[in-house]
Amino acid sequence: MPAVSFQQVHKVYAGAKGPFKALDDVSFGIEQGEFFGLLGPNGAGKTTLISILAGLTRATDGAVTVMGHDVRADYAEARNSLGIVPQELVFDPFFSVRETLRIQSGYFGIRHNDAWIDELLAELGLADKAGANMRQLSGGMKRRVLVAQALVHRPPVIVLDEPTAGVDVELRQTLWAFIARLNRKGHTVLLTTHYLEEAEALCHRIGMLKQGRLVALDRTANLLAGTTHTMLRFKTDQPLPAAVAPLARVTGRIVQVRARDAEAVERVLATLREAGVKVEDLEIGRADLEDVFLEIMHQAPPPEVPA
Amino acid sequence: MIRSGGARTLFYKEVLRFWKVSFQTVAAPVLTAVMYLLIFGHVLEDRVQVFEGVGYTSFLVPGLVMMSVLQNSFANSSSSLIQSKITGNLVFLLVSPLSHWSWFWAYVGASVVRGLSVGLGVFVVTAWFAKPVFAQPGWIVVFAVLGAGMLGSMGLIAGLWAEKFDQLAAFQNFIVMPMTMLSGVFYSVHSLPPFWQAVSHLNPFFYMIDGFRRGFYGASDVSPWLSLGVVGVSFAIAAALALRLLASGYKLRQ
Numbered sequence: 067m068p069a070v071s072f073q074q075v076h077k078v079y080a081g082a083k084g085p086f087k088a089l090d091d092v093s094f095g096i097e098q099g100e101f102f103g104l105l106g107p108n109g110a111g112k113t114t115l116i117s118i119l120a121g122l123t124r125a126t127d128g129a130v131t132v133m134g135h136d137v138r139a140d141y142a143e144a145r146n147s148l149g150i151v152p153q154e155l156v157f158d159p160f161f162s163v164r165e166t167l168r169i170q171s172g173y174f175g176i177r178h179n180d181a182w183i184d185e186l187l188a189e190l191g192l193a194d195k196a197g198a199n200m201r202q203l204s205g206g207m208k209r210r211v212l213v214a215q216a217l218v219h220r221p222p223v224i225v226l227d228e229p230t231a232g233v234d235v236e237l238r239q240t241l242w243a244f245i246a247r248l249n250r251k252g253h254t255v256l257l258t259t260h261y262l263e264e265a266e267a268l269c270h271r272i273g274m275l276k277q278g279r280l281v282a283l284d285r286t287a288n289l290l291a292g293t294t295h296t297m298l299r300f301k302t303d304q305p306l307p308a309a310v311a312p313l314a315r316v317t318g319r320i321v322q323v324r325a326r327d328a329e330a331v332e333r334v335l336a337t338l339r340e341a342g343v344k345v346e347d348l349e350i351g352r353a354d355l356e357d358v359f360l361e362i363m364h365q366a367p368p369p370e371v372p373a
Numbered sequence: 374m375i376r377s378g379g380a381r382t383l384f385y386k387e388v389l390r391f392w393k394v395s396f397q398t399v400a401a402p403v404l405t406a407v408m409y410l411l412i413f414g415h416v417l418e419d420r421v422q423v424f425e426g427v428g429y430t431s432f433l434v435p436g437l438v439m440m441s442v443l444q445n446s447f448a449n450s451s452s453s454l455i456q457s458k459i460t461g462n463l464v465f466l467l468v469s470p471l472s473h474w475s476w477f478w479a480y481v482g483a484s485v486v487r488g489l490s491v492g493l494g495v496f497v498v499t500a501w502f503a504k505p506v507f508a509q510p511g512w513i514v515v516f517a518v519l520g521a522g523m524l525g526s527m528g529l530i531a532g533l534w535a536e537k538f539d540q541l542a543a544f545q546n547f548i549v550m551p552m553t554m555l556s557g558v559f560y561s562v563h564s565l566p567p568f569w570q571a572v573s574h575l576n577p578f579f580y581m582i583d584g585f586r587r588g589f590y591g592a593s594d595v596s597p598w599l600s601l602g603v604v605g606v607s608f609a610i611a612a613a614l615a616l617r618l619l620a621s622g623y624k625l626r627q
Contacts, residue, residue: 079627120468123627142470150468156461160390172382173469215465 075128103269149221380475387483436558446488454532473619484525508591
């Protein structure tokens with residue numbers, strides 16, 4: 067039995083400008099114990115898919131199960147099996163951290179959960195904040211409480227919707243160490259993130275969504291092996307020559323150019339030299355997940371299937 | 374790890390929510406009701422007599438108590454829901470396995486507790502101004518609980534429907550407030566012209582207050598059994614609609 071299964075999931079939102087297709091025939095499964103990454107640009111349908119899984123949104127068509135329980139017909143069992151960390155930094159301003167976690171436990175029918183709550187607080191570096199009101203916490207601390215809330219009922223499947231967006235390095239490290247430990251203990255993890263190096267480091271398998279469609283689904287290693295490109299990285303303050311610019315990805319001073327082989331690398335370097343571009347910190351490396359991602363996202367959209 | 378009583382937790386949380394700000398949710402409405410009593414009682418005590426041997430201030434007390442019960446029951450479920458919707462923390466409840474019955478029971482139950490707390494507060498404070506009598510106390514309890522339950526259910530419906538605070542305020546100002554004010558809180562409907570008497574009899578709030586007042590003075594405009602029937606059916610309709618909206622995920626799960 068897969069931990070999570072999406073079968074031919076469609077979602078159409080009725081919008082002011084007519085219907086909007088947020089998900090288009092998405093099918094895949096996540097095995098128990100897997101660490102799965104769901105990637106895609108903003109608006110690709112990641113959050114919609116996760117919302118359907120959590121019962122926050124209903125699919126227009128298709129079947130979704132968590133640990134074999136249908137998210138609609140058998141919603142109570144499906145939700146008991148699922149812990150979700152929402153993307154938005156939401157909290158109830160009436161309660162303290164401990165009250166928040168006790169209440170969340172209670173919703174799942176769990177009373178006297180303080181031993182586990184204390185463990186969660188300690189693991190997430192919140193032990194000294196247990197009595198603090200939610201309003202008094204910083205953004206990072208609120209994010210930690212959201213993670214603790216998702217885990218109060220020890221769900222076998224954990225969903226994290228961009229949990230590290232706007233989070234400092236220390237929390238990111240703490241969070242990943244904790245989640246990785248839960249994963250090793252057998253919890254299934256579904257992660258969406260914009261930080262592709264996180265997905266590359268953590269996820270066994272990756273699915274990529276683009277305009278509501280699943281455009282890639284493979285083991286992380288296979289996705290990386292599938293690209294034969296070499297990346298040329300350097301820093302420069304000067305504009306790139308016209309022949310190189312379209313191939314380059316520029317982040318501030320850092321330029322990355324994709325090259326198929328050694329000959330292509332030489333050609334790029336020759337072009338830069340001829341144009342008089344001064345290059346610093348030159349390195350040549352293998353393409354990473356970000357390159358794979360961009361490659362897939364920039365491919366022509368898949369052909370429309372007639373309705 | 375015992376799994377039971379998720380609805381009880383939500384009920385407890387809803388009670389705790391208003392109790393933590395009880396100065397605003399309990400004390401303030403008590404003060405408002407006492408102001409009504411002082412001013413209207415003072416102005417009208419010598420001019421209006423509704424029931425034989427019952428002074429106007431004494432007549433007014435049950436009406437004010439019931440008005441407070443109704444308005445605060447409505448305010449509790451509706452404001453809690455809309456706040457949670459707007460701040461986004463309703464998601465914690467939406468991802469839980471609680472059924473629509475649990476939602477209903479917890480939200481309406483907490484509304485009844487808030488309504489009765491405020492009602493009791495108003496009653497205790499106003500007892501200084503008019504010595505209370507309890508002719509048929511059973512009716513007091515029945516109509517207070519049913520009325521609070523009905524307004525708690527209406528608050529649930531309004532809280533689900535409203536997407537913004539001003540929509541909720543419109544529901545409160547244009548539906549709940551007129552129905553309360555035109556129900557005989559401040560007067561006996563017998564003092565109205567025939568047309569408005571007939572209109573009052575279409576208002577379920579009239580029966581709540583009339584039945585409730587019966588419990589104190591043993592006198593009412595209509596039979597308490599008729600009032601019980603009307604209030605009971607009204608509550609059942611409001612509860613059925615609220616449950617249906619919850620079960621369908623109306624404005625909660627798109």
